[in-house]
Amino acid sequence: TAFLHGDLEEEILMKQPEGFEVPGKEHYACRLLKSLYGLKQSPRQWYKRFDSFMVSQGFDRNSYDCCVYHSKLDNGSMIYLLLYVDDML
Numbered sequence: 886t887a888f889l890h891g892d893l894e895e896e897i898l899m900k901q902p903e904g905f906e907v908p909g910k911e912h913y914a915c916r917l918l919k920s921l922y923g924l925k926q927s928p929r930q931w932y933k934r935f936d937s938f939m940v941s942q943g944f945d946r947n948s949y950d951c952c953v954y955h956s957k958l959d960n961g962s963m964i965y966l967l968l969y970v971d972d973m974l
Contacts (some may be wrong), residue, residue, distance in 0.1 A: 900915070936951075952969065
């Protein structure tokens with residue numbers, strides 16, 4: 886379900902899913918508003934949304950690995966967030 890949170894930047898049309906065709910409008914296409922699992926764009930769109938959220942929360946992206954975020958607290962402690970596919974540590 887993580888990929889459903891990615892917004893698409895381009896217009897993507899798809900054939901109506903089997904079993905969900907509208908009678909009399911079988912030749913119509915569906916316009917996707919959110920990314921779906923299986924689209925080439927899905928992982929990238931999910932990451933872009935995740936990245937913008939982390940940066941808005943005050944985290945910095947590591948310059949050597951874009952899947953490592955860090956933030957320094959007022960007391961000098963560090964928070965590290967490691968992103969692997971769609972899991973976080």
